[in-house]
Amino acid sequence: MPAPRDKSSSHEPLYPCGRPLLDLPPVLDLVILGATGSIGRQALDIVRANPNRLRVAAVACHSRVDILAEELSSLAASRPDAPAPLVTVTDPAARERAAAVLGPDVRLLGAGPAALEEAVTAPDSVQVVVNGLVGAAGLAPTLAAARRGVRIALANKESLVVGGELVAREVAAGGSEVLPVDSEHAAIAQCLSGRDPGEIARLVLTASGGPFRETPAAELATVSLEQVLNHPTWKMGPKITVDSATLMNKGLEIIEAHHLFGLSYERIDAVVHPGSIVHSLVEFVDGALLAQLGTPDMRVPLQYAIAGERHWPLAGRRLDLLETGTLRFERPDTERFxxxxxxxxxxxxxxxxxxxxxxxxxxxxxxxxxxxxxxxxxxxxxxxxxxxxxxxxxxxxxxxxxxxxxxxxxxxxxxxxxxxxx
Ligand SMILES: NC(=O)c1ccc[n+]([C@@H]2O[C@H](COP(=O)([O-])OP(=O)(O)OC[C@H]3O[C@@H](n4cnc5c(N)ncnc54)[C@H](OP(=O)(O)O)[C@@H]3O)[C@@H](O)[C@H]2O)c1
Known part of the structure; x- marks a missing residue:
């Protein structure tokens, strides 16, 4: 018999553990929020590599329209026949420039935060919303995607930290699904694939430890910004890179895991694992541990979420276990972090x-x-x-x-x- 639902969890898990995913058509129309960022550009890479499976219906960014122009022209070159996506530029001054920078074919939506929701609601056809926005600005468009009943490939963990219960409510009402993009949560999702929630004992999130894993407490007072931004394993946007150096990122991910998988906090652990090879683990009620391993490459979990938990081919460096050798795990130091x-x-x-x-x-x-x-x-x-x-x-x-x-x-x-x- 499945174990009763965790008492400290106030809602059903967001992640559809053991439940069927949405039945979507073979060619998916995507909205990419945060298209100029680290996650957004990797999502566009995945689209370009999968011309027979993925199309872009809309993209959104804040102000970096020059990067957006490069990305859209490379997308157009990869499929000359496809219509140009709708474009949201939320910063009003950047939006003024956008028409000139992006060219006459581009269909611009409004400016301001509401335009992020418009990017989700305006296209005629959308099956997947990739939320690669940074910060709490990502919450409202996540809710809009939930109401639209689509697959949400969610990188924006702040959506769940700020509004986990609101997202759960809208996902249930709108018939949408949330598939995590964070490598840790995507690892857990893979370990849970097809499982009954009652089989889960606890989740173990791994953390690289950041650039200051071995830095004595006294020296942390004087570290430079350059040192903070020097992440040992992942190349990411500036905010998450700082969060990784303070270990706030792991803290946000614990909250994210609570909302996704519906477990109480005492059943969600974090361990430091230098090298970022084991992306996270699930311990089951019989003591069995499942982990997902791989090189640190965000396109793997991102594509897995977009594809609806399918492993599509992906060109990239493969993990060589013999080269990796030993896997190390350490207790996180909450005094220093x-x-x-x-x-x-x-x-x-x-x-x-x-x-x-x-x-x-x-x-x-x-x-x-x-x-x-x-x-x-x-x-x-x-x-x-x-x-x-x-x-x-x-x-x-x-x-x-x-x-x-x-x-x-x-x-x-x-x-x-x-x-x-x-
Ligand atoms: N990067 C990774 O490898 C990684 C891994 C796991 C999870 N995540 C999560 O994914 C999310 C995105 O991270 P990232 O590293 O890709 O960030 P990033 O490189 O800084 O990109 C952020 C994107 O969001 C846009 N944006 C920022 N503030 C906005 C606002 N107020 N309104 C509209 N658009 C806004 C930016 O537009 P402009 O460029 O125009 O400013 C940019 O397109 C974060 O929640 C992060 O924790 C990232």
Whole structure:
């Protein structure tokens, strides 16, 4: 008999463990949100490599229209007969330039955050929305995709950190499905394929440990931005690279795993695994452990999600086990990396806490990237912002956005204080 559902989980798991996936046509129309970013450009690579399976109905970015122009022209060259995708550029000034930069054939949608939802709703045909946006800005379009009843290949973990329960509600109502793109969650999804949820004992997320895995606590106060951005295994966008250096990324992923797989926090562990070969593991109730291994290449989990959990051919470096040799695992150090503890505590508290955690982290990371604060200020700013907000439940998107806005104002004050203190 399946085990009863986890009591600390307030909703059904988002991930369709053991349930059939959507029955989609053989050629899929995609919306790619964040098309100029690390995930978005890799999604476009996958489209170009699969001309008989994938088409692009719409793309969205914030302001980097020059990169978008390059990507769209390379897409057009790979299929001269395909219609140009609809385009959202959310930054108003960049959108003004977009028509000139992208050429007369491009069909531009509106500007501003609402245009991200428009990118999801405007195309006549959409089967898959790839959400490669960074930050809480990804939540509203995830909800729009959920309402449209499509497959959501979700890289934007902040959607679930900020609005996990809202997404679960809309996914259930809209008949959509969420397939994770994060390599850890995609690994877990593969280990769970076809399983009954009652067979799962716990999940083990692996973390590379980031660039400061072996750095003594005293030296963390003075690390440079260049060192922070020097990730040992993955090449990613700047925000997730900083999150990996603070281990906030693993904390956000623990919250993401809670919403995806519907397990309580005490059944979701994180271990440091330098080298990023084992992407994550599932322990079953009989003690058996399943893991998924591979070279660190985000196109693997991204394509797997887009394809609806199918392994399509992919050109890339293969894992050579003999070259890899030993696999090492270490306990994460929450003294040196307090963001991991802060995230777990915020996830366990639920309600407004993960929204505040995420907003404070986004503000602090942006300040670090602008050179205004130091690496070691990040956990302090997040902890201070968390104490400013009253805990409480969040019932809808408007309430979540209100908490997010308040927390950003509060975090901005703490950033200013940290910057002034030097
Ligand atoms: N990169 C990876 O390997 C990786 C791995 C696992 C998970 N993820 C997750 O995937 C998500 C994307 O990460 P990334 O590394 O691809 O980020 P990224 O390289 O910084 O790209 C972010 C994309 O989002 C767009 N964007 C940012 N803010 C926006 C806003 N307010 N409105 C509209 N568009 C906005 C950017 O547009 P502009 O370029 O025009 O600014 C860009 O297209 C994150 O949630 C991350 O945690 C990434």
């Amino acid at each position: 307090p963001c991991l503890r802060l995230a777990r505590e915020a996830g366990e508290a639920g309600g407004a806490a993960p929204i505040v955690l995420n907003a404070a982290n986004e503000v602090a990371v942006a300040a670090l990237l602008e050179g205004r604060i130091r690496y070691a200020d990040i956990p302090r700013i997040i902890a201070e912002t968390l104490t400013d907000e009253e805990p409480g439940r969040v019932h809808d998107l408007a309430a979540a956005l209100a908490v997010d806005a308040r927390a950003r104002r509060s975090a901005t004050t703490h950033v200013a204080r940290a910057a002034a203190a030097g």
